[in-house]
Structures are given as C-alpha cells and as structure tokens.
Amino acid sequence: MHTLTEEINHLKKERRAIILAHNYEPPEIQDIADITGDSLGLSVDAARLDQPVIVFCGVRFMAESAAILAPGKTVLLPRLECGCGLADMATAHALRSMRRERPEAVVVTYVNSSAEVKAESDICCTSGNAVNVVRSIPEKREIIFVPDRNLGAYVQAQTGRRLILWNGACPVHDAIRAADIIKAREKHPEALVMVHPECRPEVTQLADGVCSTGGMSDFVRQSHAQEFIVATEEGMLYPLRKAHPERIFHPVSQDSPQRMICPDMKMITLKDLRDALKKMEPVITVNPEIADRARSALERMLAVPRN
Ligand code: SF4
Known part of the structure; x- marks a missing residue:
C-alpha cells in the first residue's frame, strides 16, 4: 500500500512533471512541491524548466500565466474551481x-x-x-x-x-484594518510589521516594510529583528517559519485567523494532486490569440x- 506522497512522487517521475506551489498553499502541498514561490516567479520557472508537464498548485490565473509563458507544455491545475476574488x-x-x-x-x-x-x-x-x-x-x-x-x-x-x-x-487583504496593525503592535511591541501592498493605504502606511510575498523573506533576511507581524494570507507563515526557524512570526489577526485565509488557496489536497497526475487533467489552456x-x-x- 503506497502513501499518497509515494504515489505522487512516482507519477511525477513517470509523467516527467514538475510541481509548483504558491506560498499560500497548505503546508503539505508546499512540502511536496519542487518549487514554491509567488505567482509570477513560478510561471517564469515553468517556462525555464525542461519538464513537459507542470502541475500548478495555486489558482487559475497563475496556471494561465504558466500556460502563456510556457506554450507547448501541459499545465495542470488540480482543482479547476480555484479562482481569485480579485x-x-x-x-x-x-x-x-x-x-x-x-x-x-x-x-x-x-x-x-x-x-x-x-x-x-x-x-x-x-x-x-x-x-x-x-x-x-x-x-x-x-x-x-x-x-x-x-x-x-x-x-x-x-x-x-x-x-x-x-x-x-x-477580499483577504482588503479586510485587514489599521486597528488590526495597532492591536498586533501592542501585543508584540518588539516585532516589525510586514504588510502586503494589496492592503488598504491606511494599513500600508503603518508598516515597517511593504513587501510582496517574495519580498517578505528578503525583508526578514536583511533585518536584525527577532519578531515579525505578517499582514498577508496566513499560508505565508509556513514558508517564513521554514526559512527562518530562529525568528518568530505572528499572524496579523490572531483573534480571528480565519479572516486571513483565502479559501481558493486551500482547496487543493494531496489526493487532488495525485488524481491530476494520474488522469493528466484538468489541463489549463488559453486561446492562442489571447495568449499571444x-x-x-x-x-x-x-x-x-x-x-
Ligand atoms: S489571496 Fe486569494 S483572493 Fe486574494 S489575490 Fe490571492 S488568490 Fe486572489
């Protein structure tokens, strides 16, 4: 009896596939991925790498960008309904x-x-x-x-x-309020605040650093601080904690962490990933004229x- 992880790794080899996962995906998806990162970085990687099959664990627009930048490759999105409110x-x-x-x-x-x-x-x-x-x-x-x-x-x-x-x-970033930052700072006065630029202006104005998900890790690396308040989708805490185990990361909204979850980013399971590789679907295609x-x-x- 093989575990899902074993099956995925076996199918991945058989299909000559590469698994890409966005920073907001659940930990088990990030752990099995070959590359994790932000949406565009992953699409650029998709075009650069040799594998003919790309399994994109993220949302639809990201898989579309991979298909646009890597024409000729097969791009799979394990759950077709993963969309983006923005x-x-x-x-x-x-x-x-x-x-x-x-x-x-x-x-x-x-x-x-x-x-x-x-x-x-x-x-x-x-x-x-x-x-x-x-x-x-x-x-x-x-x-x-x-x-x-x-x-x-x-x-x-x-x-x-x-x-x-x-x-x-x-909808996730727009829900963060200035009061959330003020409260988090009161609770963790030593921490620096990193805010994603999709947050409201009154929120970014209170930040120590306004960073994309890719930029957050750089911000931490360049800082001497030990603690950080992270104002973005909660999935980002996982790669930050993994890359910087000696630092402490606090979600911006500790009282109601559910607020900081993008449901579309949490849909894909290991079983979906295994099934996508097994059936080689759902395939994301973009009309060639639109893609050009x-x-x-x-x-x-x-x-x-x-x-
Ligand atoms: S967090 Fe979810 S809704 Fe917001 S931009 Fe990312 S995918 Fe779209």
Whole structure:
C-alpha cells in the first residue's frame, strides 16, 4: 500500500512533471512541491524548466500565466474551481470600454487577472515590481491601473504619479484594518510589521516594510529583528517559519485567523494532486490569440529593469 506522497512522487517521475506551489498553499502541498514561490516567479520557472508537464498548485490565473509563458507544455491545475476574488473583479469587456474612453492611456495590469484582461493590457506588473513598471512609463502618459485599487494606491504614493484606479481589491487583504496593525503592535511591541501592498493605504502606511510575498523573506533576511507581524494570507507563515526557524512570526489577526485565509488557496489536497497526475487533467489552456497578446504584456513587464 503506497502513501499518497509515494504515489505522487512516482507519477511525477513517470509523467516527467514538475510541481509548483504558491506560498499560500497548505503546508503539505508546499512540502511536496519542487518549487514554491509567488505567482509570477513560478510561471517564469515553468517556462525555464525542461519538464513537459507542470502541475500548478495555486489558482487559475497563475496556471494561465504558466500556460502563456510556457506554450507547448501541459499545465495542470488540480482543482479547476480555484479562482481569485480579485481577478474576478475585472473583465476584458469592461476594460475595453474604459480604454475606449481614454484611448491615450497606458493600461498596467497586475498579474492577478485573467488571461483575457492581460490581453487587453499594455504591460503587466506584480506586487514586487509595480513601482518600477509605472516608473518605466513616460511621465506625460495617463495610466489605468487594473484591477487592485490598493496596490495602485501604494504605487501612486511611491511614484507620485496619479493613476486611474480600477475599483477592485483582494477580499483577504482588503479586510485587514489599521486597528488590526495597532492591536498586533501592542501585543508584540518588539516585532516589525510586514504588510502586503494589496492592503488598504491606511494599513500600508503603518508598516515597517511593504513587501510582496517574495519580498517578505528578503525583508526578514536583511533585518536584525527577532519578531515579525505578517499582514498577508496566513499560508505565508509556513514558508517564513521554514526559512527562518530562529525568528518568530505572528499572524496579523490572531483573534480571528480565519479572516486571513483565502479559501481558493486551500482547496487543493494531496489526493487532488495525485488524481491530476494520474488522469493528466484538468489541463489549463488559453486561446492562442489571447495568449499571444497576454504574453506580450507579460514580456514587456519582464523587460523592465528591477531597480
Ligand atoms: S489571496 Fe486574494 S489575490 Fe490571492 S488568490 Fe486569494 S483572493 Fe486572489
């Protein structure tokens, strides 16, 4: 009788597959993955690696980005219903209407968006490079920032540029309030506060560091502090504790940790992962014409210097 882990590892070899897992996935999924990280980093890895099969443990827009950046590879998303409340807030149709009203504007789209929305965009960005992407656009050009108004507000504050903000937000990060940070600081006065830029402006203003999930580990590495308050989806605590066992990490909302859980990020189980490898489904495909346009927006972003 084989364990699920053994079965997955066996199937993975047989299929020549690689398992990628987002930082917010449950610990057992992160542990069995070959690579863990943030959404775009994983998609770039997917394109770079030799394996013909990619099992993406994350949400749909991430698997789509992998399929766009790695055409010719088979991308599996073990649970097709893993969506994203933020990505759902922008549609290609609504974005086309907005573009018609402002034909001169440059559309900057956060990667947490559907392939169709990326295809309507000039350039993509991540939470880690959004400031640099906006700075790369000539001052005189108007910018429409899609779909996260909080990330857009943060970029506005950092660059001094006025952006036209799409009215979307991540339900998990948008639920964090300034009072949560104040309370957490009172409880852990020695701790530094790391906040994801998808949080509200009144929350990012209280942070010691505003970091993408990838940036949080760097922030910890560069700091001498022993304790940190982490204002993002609770799954991020696992890779932080694993990478920095000598430090202490507190979730921002200790009284009601459920608030900091993204249900879509907790759907995939080891059994789903095993079944996906066994049946080689569900496969994520993107219409080739949409994929080509979305890839152009992603590649323009990848060409922007990091600093
Ligand atoms: S945490 Fe927010 S942005 Fe990330 S997948 Fe969940 S709803 Fe989308």
